[in-house]
Amino acid sequence: MSNLEAVAQRVLTPLILDEPGTIALEDQAAIATWVQKTALTAMLLSSKEQRENGYGLAPSEYRALYERRELVQPLDFSQFWVGRFEGVKGFSAVRVTPLTVRIPDFPEPPLPQGYAMTIVLGALLLHGVRFTTPGLQADTTTELGMPPLWPSETSVMWPAGQTCTEKSLLALADGGTLRATGGEVRLQPWSHAAHLPQSAFENGAIKVPALCRKHDIYYPAALLQEAHQGRFYAFMTSCECSAYLIHTDSDRIRFRAAGEPEGIAAMYADMVGDEFLIEDQIGEFACKRLPA
Incomplete structure (x- = not known):
């Protein structure tokens, strides 16, 4: 974990400060793993009672990430992107949203089949998706045109793609800009978590x-x-x-x-x-x- 933090600090600090830079290919796996680790850690801030009632991520996600610590790679069936955020100076946030894979003419499944991860640190935006149900993973892109961080085959120049604003951040964090690249599969926030009763x-x-x-x-x-x-x-x-x-x-x-x-x-x-x-x-x- 300390090695991940060291890489993240070295690579991401200039981007957080809105200084153009590059994420080298050899650093991308570590940065993607850091994003996933940070998102999972943030979910542990919920109380034990909340987790027992379904708020949070399955313990198997934590075990799986720990078991592959020697690889320094995010979990299988994960994708990550990096972009630029423009909003209140010094703003930071971590959000995890459960997602369902929707197939036309089929009802929403009773449990989520993945989750979106979003981290904002100053001018830096990191966004990812992890599919947790085998066989339902899909290659995805983002409407903002953010360059892929993982998996990737080349260095990433930053900033690139469309800038995310405070107005568009919530839709992005809810997985609203993720698009499956093949077929008619759609990704949507799990209704049980995303749609609260009216005021x-x-x-x-x-x-x-x-x-x-x-x-x-x-x-x-x-x-x-x-x-x-x-x-x-x-x-x-x-x-x-x-x-x-x-x-x-x-x-x-x-x-x-x-x-x-x-x-x-x-x-x-x-x-x-x-x-x-x-x-x-x-x-x-x-x-x-x-x-x-």
Whole structure:
């Protein structure tokens, strides 16, 4: 693991700082493995109870990656791309989304058959997909035209392809830009994880199901009215399972991060934007106006 971190620091630091560079062919396997290791590690931040209820990745993924540590290669049936991100300075995120392989005229399978991995570090975007069901893997490309990091047969020049913005990041992280190169197979987020029930108006506030699916979170209706006017905000909230960093958008709220309260508070404090206090039936509610 320390060797992976050393390679990642050496190769990726200039790209994170938005300095054009090259990922040499001999470093690409290690970087792809680092992406997968980082994504799997991020999923361990969920509580034991959440993992027992299906949130997270199967233990077999961790065992398989450990067993091939001598190879310094990502798991079989994995593909990775590298691109450029343009957004709030210093922004970073890790997101893992379960995916299903959809075949026309067949219903959605009861369990996911793969997952998308997305890491943003400054100006650097790393994106990957891993198929976990034998026989259902597919060669894929991305709509952004990002160069392949793994498998690859040549050095990768960075930046290349279409720049990903904050607006397009969520679709990319949900696997929305992945396309199978042959046949009519489609990749889609697993509905059970990606589609939460709709929000509701309750006691003067907007009630939204939390990511844990066990609790609800609330935010002032005034933020919904602001969103209808094209003004969006970030705020912190929590349930019994986790703390959350949330952004409002034109048609929904977006969970940007989940984790321990201290970490979410630090992310909120680092955000650029004027802070406002809204008083409603719940009490005082702090939020930051997002840059236009």
